[in-house]
Amino acid sequence: MQPSLKLKDDRTGxxxxxxxxEEIPFWEAAKQRELKLQRCNxxxxxxxxxxxxxxxxxxxxxxxxxxxxxxxxxxxxxYHKAWTPWFEKRVPYAVVQVQLEEGxxxxxxxxNCPLDAIRxxxxxxxxxxxxxxxxxxxxxxPAKAGN
Amino acid sequence: MTEVARALRDxxxxxGTGLLIGDYPDQTPLSLAVEAYQRALDDAGLKREDVxxxxxxxxxxxxxxxLEAVGTDVRYAYQGWSHGRFVAPxxxxxxxxxxxxxxxxxxxxxxxxxxxYGQTADHEMWRQGLGPHGESPAYxxxxxxxxxxxAAQRYFHMYGGSNVDLAPIAVAFxxxxxxxxxxxxxxxxxxxxxLKSRWIIEPLRLFDCCQNNDGGACLIITSAERARDCRKxxxxxxxxxxxxxxxxxxxxxxxxxxxxxxxVYKYKxxxxxxxxxxxxxxxxxxxxxxxxxxxxxxxxLFGLERFGFCGPGEAREFVKDGRIEIGGELxxxxxxxxxxxxxxxxxxxFIEAVRQLRHECGERQVKDVNIVQYGSFLGESVIFRR
Numbered sequence: 001m002q003p004s005l006k007l008k009d010d011r012t013g014x015x016x017x018x019x020x021x022e023e024i025p026f027w028e029a030a031k032q033r034e035l036k037l038q039r040c041n042x043x044x045x046x047x048x049x050x051x052x053x054x055x056x057x058x059x060x061x062x063x064x065x066x067x068x069x070x071x072x073x074x075x076x077x078x079y080h081k082a083w084t085p086w087f088e089k090r091v092p093y094a095v096v097q098v099q100l101e102e103g104x105x106x107x108x109x110x111x112n113c114p115l116d117a118i119r120x121x122x123x124x125x126x127x128x129x130x131x132x133x134x135x136x137x138x139x140x141x142p143a144k145a146g147n
Numbered sequence: 148m149t150e151v152a153r154a155l156r157d158x159x160x161x162x163g164t165g166l167l168i169g170d171y172p173d174q175t176p177l178s179l180a181v182e183a184y185q186r187a188l189d190d191a192g193l194k195r196e197d198v199x200x201x202x203x204x205x206x207x208x209x210x211x212x213x214l215e216a217v218g219t220d221v222r223y224a225y226q227g228w229s230h231g232r233f234v235a236p237x238x239x240x241x242x243x244x245x246x247x248x249x250x251x252x253x254x255x256x257x258x259x260x261x262x263x264y265g266q267t268a269d270h271e272m273w274r275q276g277l278g279p280h281g282e283s284p285a286y287x288x289x290x291x292x293x294x295x296x297x298a299a300q301r302y303f304h305m306y307g308g309s310n311v312d313l314a315p316i317a318v319a320f321x322x323x324x325x326x327x328x329x330x331x332x333x334x335x336x337x338x339x340x341x342l343k344s345r346w347i348i349e350p351l352r353l354f355d356c357c358q359n360n361d362g363g364a365c366l367i368i369t370s371a372e373r374a375r376d377c378r379k380x381x382x383x384x385x386x387x388x389x390x391x392x393x394x395x396x397x398x399x400x401x402x403x404x405x406x407x408x409x410x411v412y413k414y415k416x417x418x419x420x421x422x423x424x425x426x427x428x429x430x431x432x433x434x435x436x437x438x439x440x441x442x443x444x445x446x447x448l449f450g451l452e453r454f455g456f457c458g459p460g461e462a463r464e465f466v467k468d469g470r471i472e473i474g475g476e477l478x479x480x481x482x483x484x485x486x487x488x489x490x491x492x493x494x495x496x497f498i499e500a501v502r503q504l505r506h507e508c509g510e511r512q513v514k515d516v517n518i519v520q521y522g523s524f525l526g527e528s529v530i531f532r533r
Contacts, residue, residue: 007273007284015284018273048408049276055394074405075304077296078349083289092349095288097297097407105408107283120304137285 001028001134009132013086016135023050025064030136035126037104039065048104067102069126070143073110074099076118098124098140112141152426157532159242160374160381162252163191163367164498168329168489171260171361176207179363180258181216187254187365192378195219198367200250202237204229206492207258223250229259230279231440231485232390232398234493235527241368242384252369257494260361280398281407292356294399294406295443296348301404302445303350305411306460310350313444314341317354317486319472320441324483326473326511331360331489355444357485364494366501382504383532385518386427391420391526399442401449401524403459413459414452421454423520423528431455434530435516436503437477438496440523441484447471449524451479478513497521497529504533 004019019027029036039046042059046067053060075097082088094115099105110118111127123143130136165186167179174182180203188195201221203210206229214221223244227233241253272282272289280294303309318338324330336354344353374381391402400406403414424430431454439450448462456477457465465471471479482488482499489495500519502508522528 007270015287015289017283017285018275020275023275051276075297075301077293077300078346079287079289080346080349083287087287087289090287092346093287095283095286095293095297107277107281107286107288107407109286131285135285 001031004134013084014131015084015086016132017137019135020050022052026050027135029064029066030128030138031134033128033136035067035069035138036064037067037102038062046100046102046104048106067100067126071098071100071124071140073118073120073122073124073140074105075120076110078115094118096140106138108137109139110141111139117142148422148425152422155242155246156426156428157383157385158371159245159368160371160383161366161501161531162369162374162377162379162381163187163189163193163365164501165190165363165365166329166491166495166498167361167363168331168491168495169360169362174260174361176258176260177212177216178258179260179361180208180213180256180365183258183363183365184217184254184256187367190379191367193252193367198252198254199223200241200244200253202226202241202253202255204233204237204257204492207260213256221250223253229492231442231493232523232525232527234497235387235521235523235529236390238366238368238384238497238529239387239389241366242387245368245370251373252367254365254367255494256365257492258363259492261359277407291399292348292351292443294397295355295445296351298397298400298404298406298449299350299445301406302401302448302460305404305413306463308463310352310355311342312463312466313351313355314338315466316441316444316447316471317341319466319469320480320484320486322472323481323511324487326509327482327488329489330483330487331358332483332487351443351445354486357442357490360489362489362491362495364491364498366494366497380505380533382501384529385532386423386425386429386528386530388421388423388426388526388528396525398525399446401452415459416453416455420526423522423530427518427530427532429518429530431520433518434477434520436481436513436519437479438481438500438519438521439479440493440496441480441486442490444486446524447479450522453524453526454520454522454528473511473513481508481511481513500531504531506533
């Protein structure tokens with residue numbers, strides 16, 4: 001995978017994430033339907049946003065590590081205003097922040113969940129959405145019972 | 148508190164202001180900045196030769212282009228990132244430059260059009276590791292308002308309440324704006340009108356958000372001694388403290404709310420969090436009016452709790468029953484704020500502090516006002532005294 005500075009998909013008009021060089025392992029894992037974040041080899045903590053050093057102990061010795069994909073819904077808001085034509089067809093939609101079991105919080109969407117069923121504290125699990133041939137977003141969905 | 152901080156109390160002052168708010172379709176960021184500068188010089192009774200420092204934020208014209216345009220050479224030039232939270236630091240840098248003799252008078256100048264070349268902030272949303280208000284465009288987390296909406300949601304989750312609790316803020320500031328001839332939004336607003344306004348990002352409505360408009364602003368800072376020789380009464384800078392930043396201080400959020408990577412706890416300011424009061428030799432009980440950053444209404448709750456005007460989770464009750472209105476216990480944003488006077492990044496909030504302390508506010512004048520605090524949710528503050 002290569003870094004990408006493309007902001008919008010020419011075909012669909014959907015906004016894309018910028019792929020920064022040091023974030024490539026995250027995007028490559030997502031394409032394989034796996035959630036990987038950096039985990040510190042000194043203090044053992046995982047962190048987000050992706051960055052060159054552990055924000056907890058400032059070590060630069062880390063490994064890209066699989067996360068469990070399990071977490072709880074920590075926060076959500078519901079967009080009614082559409083910022084671009086692509087979003088006009090999607091409002092109202094929710095943007096959520098998920099707290100992973102490992103600690104970091106991700107800003108993401110909750111798939112397969114009606115807006116009125118969203119609750120802070122609900123268990124969620126990672127899900128994946130291919131948005132172009134190259135890019136897969138890490139998304140979340142309500143956790144299946146027993147997980 | 149350091150000796151220097153004590154020594155700088157009331158040693159610098161605002162001596163001139165200029166402000167333009169509204170629609171200026173035939174102007175550019177540069178011409179709005181120049182006009183604001185001319186107005187501030189005139190307000191102070193100074194000539195451009197008297198100004199030897201310039202500070203700008205990089206939204207409109209850059210400082211070098213501006214100085215070429217106004218034919219002024221300075222010995223102190225500085226430019227920062229144009230976000231509301233950096234207006235207070237610009238004023239503080241100006242005061243420190245004057246206090247240390249790096250400049251005799253510093254003009255802080257701003258000009259901006261809603262749509263103009265060379266000033267767009269759109270690409271900030273794609274910044275590495277989320278945008279400056281937490282934006283993440285691929286997930287539809289768009290616009291600065293996102294930061295305020297996620298903070299408001301967490302606040303309501305922790306302390307109870309809902310969007311309805313924000314209505315008294317929007318309504319109070321609209322009342323203030325109706326007493327201000329410069330205001331952009333002047334229609335009367337009731338709680339019912341507020342509740343009828345459309346959702347932008349739930350839990351925030353249209354009337355929880357400031358609008359976008361053109362504007363220009365200038366404040367001139369000089370020594371207290373020189374300010375006393377200017378045309379208008381000096382407004383002294385008594386105390387100040389900076390923008391607090393880091394993982395615990397997400398933008399548009401109070402610490403402790405658990406936005407992004409913040410810890411979750413009930414925030415109460417410590418003594419260190421209130422340096423500006425110590426520098427000014429006051430407590431928050433001495434503050435006659437509070438000016439706080441209000442691009443979005445929840446920020447007012449956070450500003451009140453940040454400086455201990457009320458305890459954790461108590462601001463949503465505090466803002467009711469006219470308490471934050473002119474004539475109330477603690478008048479807040481007496482100009483109408485960004486929500487109703489207009490969006491001049493925050494420069495207009497500081498200019499309102501000056502106008503109040505000069506007793507220039509006519510119908511919206513806070514009676515016997517002596518001390519006005521600018522204090523915002525990220526902790527940046529300037530305490531002004533007449």
